[in-house]
Amino acid sequence: MNMFVLATGLWDALPLPPPDPLGYPVPVELLRALSYLTLTLHFVALHFTLGGVMLWLWLRLRRPAHADGMSAYLGSGLTLGFSYLVTLGIPPLLFVQVMYGQLFYSSSVIIGAHWILVVPLLIVAYGLFYLHKLTRERHPAPQWVYMLFALLAMLTIGFFYVNNLTLMQAPERWMSIYHLRPNGQSLNLGDPTVLPRWLALLSPAPAVAGLGLILAGTVLRRWQQEDKGLAFQSLGFRSVLVSVAATGAFGAWFVSRIPQDVLTRVVEMPLLVPVSLAGAALLLVTALLAGLASRSRSLAVPIAAIVAAAGSLATLVALRDMLRLAWLRPHFTPDDVPVHAQWAMFFLFAATLVLGLVLVVWLTAVVTGNLARRYREAHS
């Protein structure tokens, strides 16, 4: 246990459950690495889908040239994007429970009535995306309603997540909230970071969907659909610019609301400066590459922009965890949890993961190759 906690007796003063006696199954650095990797992938899928539905609604409102083509492209990606955002969201949630379970479970119960609503909201959003996919040609009129409600469901899910994840790192707030409503009908709205953090979480979405549009536009131009491809690229680039600016603004607002003592502890972390600089640099590189890609026929440029965007999301994931560690420092540090190693199980997992990824990538290449060939033949 943390010496500070021992010295101050804070452990007893707060209703903080002890870490699970089974300890960590591998060193915490490995859990952290797995969590960062999978959370980054989750964010890519999340932002692609969320940004996709935002852009779809914008296209419906403004109806620029080639709006139908862009809407069809964005709309067809929503079911797959949503499916993967949920699937890729599972391991980070698993690893957060391993590393911070005693905090996460407590905050989840405190906001339980809202937390469980995530499940029907997921079904509503996903169901509406399928409804769109299966009925958009036969019944085009009500599609914007489906999309609007799906967007609202996704935004609400994100809001509940932000409430839970901010509350889990503030055990000093638990008792007052729980005693007021033990039925879980509470949120962490008294925390001034909740709103800016939620907005900062959402703001990269149009950029990632925009990069998807740029990539699709590049492919279209290579397939001799010049005008359509240019329209895709142009809207994609504008989305990236707006999104990067919003991310910077909301990020700054979020940082300004972090308590001074937490900021002091974050600044003391050795990796903070390099990770922050890398994040800012990658964000700028993403915008620059998106600009280049919006005029190019080369596939390498938009792919490089997507890699840079994923890299900047990875730095945000790392910064987010650093902030959590700093926030929790007076109460808990993962370094104090014993490791009861489960190496055999870990290697079994690693082998399954490698085998699974190889199989999935290979099969995806085969099937998408077939699909692309057919599409090209149909349009040539």
Added chain:
Amino acid sequence: MNYPVWDIPFLGAGLVVAIIAIIHVLISHFAIGGGAFLFVAELWSNRQPDGERIRAWLHKYATFFLVYTTVFGAMTGVGIWFSIQLASPEGTSLLIHQYVFAWAIEWVMFLGELTVLYLYYYGWKTNSRRLQVWLAGLYFVIAWGSLFVINGILTFMLTPGGWTLENTDIVAGFFNPGYWPSLAIRTLVMFLVAGLGGLLIASRMEEEDALKERIVLFSSRWVLPAALLLPGLFYWYWTTLPVNTARLMAAGATGLGGGRLEVMTLFAVVTGVAGMLIVLGSLLFQARPKALTFSAALALFVVAQIGFLGGEFSREMARKPYVIYDTLYSNSVWKHKAAEPGYRDRSFLSLTRWDPDVVPLTPAHGEWAFRLQCASCHTRDGYRGIVPRTASWTALSGFKWLLTMDQQGVMPPFVGTAEDRAAISAYIQSLHGRTVSAAEILSQARAEEVSRSKSASAPTREVEP
């Protein structure tokens, strides 16, 4: 007792888990069995002269399968995870920390099956026939692999076998006594549900269509392995149940003969009856395939859902009073802690961290002690409501009952002092609209104790000749 209790009125956390789980479990079995169905149907269509028509029907099956299993199945799967955290954070923490890499392997399987399913479905028009068959088969193998993994964690909760808190051997807990019979039962049940899915899609075809007859025959055969083998497999499973559970279930069956039906047995009977109805329905449509209507096929699906409801409730009740058998009680009291000398006599609120420093023997004491010790299983007047269960209680009888409640086999031991029991009993009386103070209950109990000890020590009067 390390965690707060989600005190959700009327429903209770347990029912929230049950609602999500019952919906999920049928779909998750369909999601695996349906893979085998697609694979076999692909092979069958290849050998038929009208294979293209069969594949057109199969595409409808695959569309239903894709939407139903991903939108409702996958999301309710996540939902079970969300709900168990709220119902039993302590138990979930144990499962996660003990089996984190088993969960992670299951996730890899899930990622794989999802991707292969998409490649199969979205490549319908462009993939070669051989690739489609191969993808359907691969999907089934991966999906069954995910069952192979999750089955270990599910059965561990009821029959942990050689696993204990001292011997946290993953393999001993995973391949526990209930593992193999449960795996066999689930495998047959998923074929059965896949067949019901086939009937549902076939029922939409024109009655005059000769293909409908062949597809109904093909689909209804998927029910037969379960019809033949499940009774024996359930008996095998029953032999692996903990002694106390088997005794309670047997007592329930005996009670059935006497006109009294235990709830756990009732749910097991519901599952059995549902299974028989499905078998009878399938045999009927084997004999008269053209008679299959959409309503009839849907009814079979609904009956299957009711069967799953019975099975899930029965299994959950079989675990009473534990969430991890013989280890952790449903109200998050550890068995080994409760067995420590003096532990059960400690002030309950001093053991929890979540009460608002209530004054002893006040109504708030009773309310918070009830919330933190009882409300993870019992609501006030909803699911497993305490009010109907205590209709015949007096304040004093409730006070006494709490002390020995664990002796009936389905309740955990009470943890707390006489003051805690008096406060809870007074609180329960208040739920009935009766005002009794905890201090009054305590003084009544003490007076009764004194009079009992006096009568025990009084000299016996000699009987006059």
